[in-house]
Amino acid sequence: MDVLDLARVQFAVTGSLHFLFVVLTLGLAPLVAIMHTRHTLTGDPVHERATRFWGQIYVINYALGILTGLVMEFQFGLNWSGLARYAGDVFGAPLAIETLVAFFLESTFLGLWIFGWRRLPRPLHLACIWLVTLTAYLSAFWVMAANAFLQNPAGAVERGGRLVLTDFGALVTNPTLTMALPHVIGAGLWAGGFTVMGASAYHLFRGTAERALFTGSLRLGVTTAFIGSLITVGFGYAQFGPISQLQPGKFGSPPAGIGLGLMIAIGQPLQLALMFLMMPALYWLPRWRWAQPLLMLMVPLPFLAALLGWLARETGRQPWLVYGRLTVAEALSPGLSPAAVAVSLTGFAGVLGLLAVVDYLLIARTVRQGPGAVTLGADDLALTGPDERAPALSH
Amino acid sequence: MDVLWLGVLALLLIGYFALEGFDIGLGVLLPVLGRTQEDRDRIVAAMAPFVLANEVWLVAAAGVLAGAFPSLEERVTAEGYPAVVALLLSWILRDAGLWFRRRLDGRAWRAGWDRVICAASLGLALSWGMVSAALAGLPGSPIGLSGLVCGALLAALFAFHGRTFVSWRLPGRVTGAHRGTRALLVSACAAAAPAAVAVAASAPWLLRHAAPAETLSVLSLIILPFTPVMVGAQVWVWRTFGPRRGADRVPSFF
Structure with a gap:
């Protein structure tokens, strides 16, 4: 492989990993916020346990979302400095706005939410998780605005060999943004809904404690996935119109075409199953023990479809980095040595890949152990186990 | 306008060193x-509520680089490629x-990750040193003496700042020392001094290489109205997790 291939593989690996974790972040954030709202309004301890249980899963998943996102953000500068040189004055704007207005606030409020249990007044603590949700969606908007600019460089003209921003309105009303953003958000709700549904089905199938909690969660998960699936599929098909005008032949190349085909082959039947089988049976699903293994097996499907859709969108842009203006090869940083990119690729892919596996195992373990073992928001007496309490007694 | 954005970049970098320095x-x-x-649990718990709010200063600084000073972003990564890769790997391992x-x-699990945190924090400090040496054009950089x-x-500066912080948040508990807010401000200034010097030294170059006025106006229009919220969120973190509020009483998530 030459430098270009290595740099492309590096971006594909970190980007795909980032997307897998971010899609669940987008789906779980509003669900945790809804559960926390119920807990605050009713004071019912079941809702508190639900908030902390799903909140801990959300937070463990969020960790890898940040770590992969950091590498993504810096990779533009490391390997693709031609993009900054040619289009940085336009492409950099939505990224700068995302980091300052969205991510800066999201991370600060998430810290307050995680460590604010039993410290912050209840209404303010609740406000934190809603602010986290709001800023996560703002973040999605600006990142998608930057990506949409690569698909269709609207709002910019070339002056002296560089793109210059002339119409900010066109940048944020780009048709490849306005159609794709709801598609991605719907996919996030779908993935989040299925995760909640599958984990609840596991506990109901095993007959563990917390029957009421998981009965409610399973119904919330299926309903959220249904709403997400309608948004995803609706805006998915709606995208074909603008794409056929702006990026004709986008899905003509084998990787993009196969990715798109597989995504639809997973998404379309699943959406029909949600609409005609699962939603009508919503009341009985928590009791149908035979159905629960099926619900568990379905969890990876929206993630797989989201990944395929993302690959179709990005490989369909090739060989352009900024569609019709700058090729991927032209954007490669000058003077990069294959050794430097190979070493950084091994480092990032190895470390992030390993951490992603550990993260998924920790999420699976959190699910398996159930709400009783959650450490998020635990109070003084319920630390993390005897291991933790014994030394305190010996003081 | 370019002076304003240079100020924002300086503030974010100085803030990052002053805050993340103690972590x-x-x-x-x-x-x-x-x-x-x-x-070790007590030390990690002391810094835990601040880490997320501290490290975002660098993410924001990188965003300002991408939006307002794309040429510097290119220079940093071109001249310090291995150092930036080392910085990122250290950062993600420390956070993990x-x-x-x-x-x-x-x-064994917790002790193992504590060793990772220590090695990766050292890696962060060393890679920042390498990035600075590369930007200052010192011989033998980025990886060299x-x-x-x-x-x-x-x-050494960060260690001094970290020690002061933990003696401020948990007075007498970890180091045996008690440090007041003034001592913490002094150590924060010490940790941030290298960033301030670096920005001051490269200010003329940066002003010549800022993004065009159209881009800077858009950034100002969208981002500046949010600054009170950003400042407010940071102040809220420090008010909530200061030493007077029973810093050691609630079990930590980290």
Whole structure:
């Protein structure tokens, strides 16, 4: 492989990993916020346990979302400095706005939410998780605005060999943004809904404690996935119109075409199953023990479809980095040595890949152990186990 | 307008060194100040509520680089490629250590991640030294003697800041020392001084290489109205997790 291939593989690996974790972040954030709202309004301890249980899963998943996102953000500068040189004055704007207005606030409020249990007044603590949700969606908007600019460089003209921003309105009303953003958000709700549904089905199938909690969660998960699936599929098909005008032949190349085909082959039947089988049976699903293994097996499907859709969108842009203006090869940083990119690729892919596996195992373990073992928001007496309490007694 | 954005970049970088400096310093000192697992837990718990709010200053600075000074972003990464890669790898490993260390019960698991936090924090300080040496154009950079010397200096500054922070938040508990807010401000200034010098030295170059006025106006229009919210969120973190509010009483998530 030459430098270009290595740099492309590096971006594909970190980007795909980032997307897998971010899609669940987008789906779980509003669900945790809804559960926390119920807990605050009713004071019912079941809702508190639900908030902390799903909140801990959300937070463990969020960790890898940040770590992969950091590498993504810096990779533009490391390997693709031609993009900054040619289009940085336009492409950099939505990224700068995302980091300052969205991510800066999201991370600060998430810290307050995680460590604010039993410290912050209840209404303010609740406000934190809603602010986290709001800023996560703002973040999605600006990142998608930057990506949409690569698909269709609207709002910019070339002056002296560089793109210059002339119409900010066109940048944020780009048709490849306005159609794709709801598609991605719907996919996030779908993935989040299925995760909640599958984990609840596991506990109901095993007959563990917390029957009421998981009965409610399973119904919330299926309903959220249904709403997400309608948004995803609706805006998915709606995208074909603008794409056929702006990026004709986008899905003509084998990787993009196969990715798109597989995504639809997973998404379309699943959406029909949600609409005609699962939603009508919503009341009985928590009791149908035979159905629960099926619900568990379905969890990876929206993630797989989201990944395929993302690959179709990005490989369909090739060989352009900024569609019709700058090729991927032209954007490669000058003077990069294959050794430097190979070493950084091994480092990032190895470390992030390993951490992603550990993260998924920790999420699976959190699910398996159930709400009783959650450490998020635990109070003084319920630390993390005897291991933790014994030394305190010996003081 | 370009002066304004230079000010924002300076503020974010100085803020990052002043704030994240104590997290990195405590990570480096983890095995020194925390001889037992309980001590290490206490040290991590002391910095835990601040880490997320501290490290975002660098993410924001990188965003400002991408939006307002794309040429500097290119220069940093071109001249310091290996150092930036080392910085990123150290950063993600340090964070992974913090997020993961309490997620399993076993002592070996937690002690293992504590070693990762220490090594990765040291890696962060050293890679910052290498990045600075490369930007200053010192001979033998980025990976060489000058980078290592800069890195060792930064590690020492951060360690001093971390020690002061933990003596401020948990007075008498970890270091045996009591430090007031004034001592913490002094150590924050010491940790931030290298960033202030670096920005001041490169200010003329940066002003010549800022993004065009159209881009800067858009950034100002969208971002500046949010600054009170951003400042407010940071102040809220410090008000909530200050030393007077029973810093040691609630079990930590990290």
